[in-house]
Amino acid sequence: MKVGDLVRFNGTWGSSVIPGERQTGIVTEVWTNGRTHKQQGIDIIWDNGDFNKQFSVHNVEIVNE
Numbered sequence: 001m002k003v004g005d006l007v008r009f010n011g012t013w014g015s016s017v018i019p020g021e022r023q024t025g026i027v028t029e030v031w032t033n034g035r036t037h038k039q040q041g042i043d044i045i046w047d048n049g050d051f052n053k054q055f056s057v058h059n060v061e062i063v064n065e
Helices: none
Strands: 006-010 026-030 039-046 051-056 060-064
Touching: none
Parallel strands: none
Antiparallel strands: 006 026, 006 060, 026 039, 039 051
8 A cells, every 4th residue: 555545445434534535545645653664543524525544544445556
């Protein structure tokens, strides 16, 4: 995963997000673990304009690189 990738959310938001929102987003930053050097978080701008910082890479899939 890298900056600029289009990603799709593949989990459930629960009641905190209106259904249909935050389905796709663009990666703005990639965070790696300092010890293992594995990707662990990403910053995302979602399709509804919301921003998440250090969002888990395990909850999204890459749509377009």
